[in-house]
Amino acid sequence: MSVKTTISETDLPKILADYDLGEYREFKTFANGAGQTTLLLETSTGKFVLRYYENRPQKHVSFEVKLFNYLRSKSFPVPAIVKNRSGESSGIYKEKPYIIIEFIEGEHGKNPNDFFNNEEAAEVVKVVVHLHNLTKDYNPEYFKDREVFDAKYCWREFEKKHSNLVENEKGKWFKAELEKLEFPTFLLKGLCHADLNYGNFLFKNGKIVAVLDFDMSFYTYLIYDIASLIYWWAWPPEMKVKEKEMALIVSEYSKQRELNKDERAYIYDALKLIILLGISWSEESDFEDSKSKIEFLNLVGREKFLLKLEIEGVYVKESTLQGKGVFAVKDFKKNDLVLEIDDTHVVEDENKLTPEQHAFDLDYLEDKIVLMQEPEKYINHSCNPNTYVKTKSGVRQVLAMRDISKGDEITYDYSINGDNEGTFECRCGSKNCRKIYQGNFFKLPIELQKHYLPYLDDWFSKKHEKEIQGIKDL
Numbered sequence: 001m002s003v004k005t006t007i008s009e010t011d012l013p014k015i016l017a018d019y020d021l022g023e024y025r026e027f028k029t030f031a032n033g034a035g036q037t038t039l040l041l042e043t044s045t046g047k048f049v050l051r052y053y054e055n056r057p058q059k060h061v062s063f064e065v066k067l068f069n070y071l072r073s074k075s076f077p078v079p080a081i082v083k084n085r086s087g088e089s090s091g092i093y094k095e096k097p098y099i100i101i102e103f104i105e106g107e108h109g110k111n112p113n114d115f116f117n118n119e120e121a122a123e124v125v126k127v128v129v130h131l132h133n134l135t136k137d138y139n140p141e142y143f144k145d146r147e148v149f150d151a152k153y154c155w156r157e158f159e160k161k162h163s164n165l166v167e168n169e170k171g172k173w174f175k176a177e178l179e180k181l182e183f184p185t186f187l188l189k190g191l192c193h194a195d196l197n198y199g200n201f202l203f204k205n206g207k208i209v210a211v212l213d214f215d216m217s218f219y220t221y222l223i224y225d226i227a228s229l230i231y232w233w234a235w236p237p238e239m240k241v242k243e244k245e246m247a248l249i250v251s252e253y254s255k256q257r258e259l260n261k262d263e264r265a266y267i268y269d270a271l272k273l274i275i276l277l278g279i280s281w282s283e284e285s286d287f288e289d290s291k292s293k294i295e296f297l298n299l300v301g302r303e304k305f306l307l308k309l310e311i312e313g314v315y316v317k318e319s320t321l322q323g324k325g326v327f328a329v330k331d332f333k334k335n336d337l338v339l340e341i342d343d344t345h346v347v348e349d350e351n352k353l354t355p356e357q358h359a360f361d362l363d364y365l366e367d368k369i370v371l372m373q374e375p376e377k378y379i380n381h382s383c384n385p386n387t388y389v390k391t392k393s394g395v396r397q398v399l400a401m402r403d404i405s406k407g408d409e410i411t412y413d414y415s416i417n418g419d420n421e422g423t424f425e426c427r428c429g430s431k432n433c434r435k436i437y438q439g440n441f442f443k444l445p446i447e448l449q450k451h452y453l454p455y456l457d458d459w460f461s462k463k464h465e466k467e468i469q470g471i472k473d474l
Ligand SMILES: [Zn+2]
Pocket: 382, 383, 384, 426, 427, 428, 429, 430, 432, 433, 434, 435
C-alpha cells in the first residue's frame, strides 16, 4: 500500500544525478509507511531513503524539511536530509515533491503494536517529551499549510470517505461524538509528531536511534501526542485499554514536563479524537470496532479516566536500599493513594512455581497467596516507612503515611500485617532501624505496635482481633 509510485527504476538514476551520492545500484520498497512512497536506494556510496510525496504540496514538505533540520541542530534523533548539488533539501519529480534521507540501521516492529514492553515504552515517551520541550519556542514555518487534526477536519474527512454514511445512524452518531469533544484554550500547544506507532521508532540496543516520519506532525495541543502514545502503546487491537501502561506513559512524561490536572483531564478528548479520525480514514468495516472503543470511553467518562491516568504515581529504578525500588513521580499528601496493588495473580500451589515465578515475589494474604506484580513487588521495607496498605472494595491500596515528595522512595514496613516468622538483617539506614527485621507484627516493640495500629489492614485486625484488643487495652 505504500508504493503507488509513478517513479520507474529508470527514473532513479536521473533523480540521483542531482546528488553527490555515487552511482545508482538498486532499490527496495519499504513494507510499512504512510500514504507516501518510500524507497530504499542503494548507490555506490551507501544506502539512502527516497521519500516521494504522493499527496502533499511543496509547502507541506518544506515544513518537514525545516523541522528535521531544526531537530538535528538540537541533537534530536532524526535522520539527516541530504542536499542536492544546488544545496536544496527537496526536489520535484513529475510535479510531486521528494526528499532523500540518510538511512539509519535499527529495528522496529512490523506491526504498529509490536513488541510492547515497559522499557521501550519509557524510551519512546522520553523522546516524545524531549520533542515537545525542544519545540516549545520553535516557530514552525509553514505550520499553517499543514492539516490540523481537529473535529472540523475529522468531519470533513468523514464526509469525503463515508459520504454514504453521513445521513444515516452511523453518521449521526459520529457527528454527535465529535460535538462532545472539548479542548479548552488553556491547553498548552506545541509541535506534535501525531503518529507515534511502533514503526516510527528505530531502536538499537534498547535505545532509540531515530524517530521517523513526521508526515502527520502538526502544531497542536501537546496532549495529542500523549493520547497518540496511549492509542498505540496501551490499547492493542481487541483489548481493553491497559491501565498500567497508560499510567506509565503519563508518569514517564510528567517526569520531564509537568502535566497539570487540567491538561491531564483532556487527554480523554484527544484520545477520542484520534479514534474518530481513525474512523474517518479507514474502511467502513472498522467502524464498529472503533465505535466500541468510543463507547467504552463514554462509559468511563472524563473524570474517571483521569483517575486511571493517575493511579500510578510511581516509577521503578535502582534503589539505594536494595535492588530496585519504587519512587514517587509527584508529591503526595498524607493518606493520598500512591498506587493500587494488583492481587489478581493468585498462586494455587506455592511449591509449584514456574522458573519465571520467584518465591520472594509471593505475598501471603488472608485467604490467598499472590504473585506480586510490578511496580509493587519492588517496594522496599523500611523501619521508617512512608506508606501503608489498606484494602478498599477488595483492592489493596498503598496510601501515604505522611507527606511524600516527588522523587522519594516509596517504602512500607513489611511487619505491618505480618504474621510469619521470617527475619532478615535490616539495612534500611533509618534512625530507628530495628537492625533485625521481624515478620511477626506481635513481636515488634509494644510502643511500635501501638503506633502502627491505625495502619493495619482490616483483614489483619479481624484475624487477630483478640491480640489487637490486648494492645489497645495496654
Ligand atoms: Zn531498618
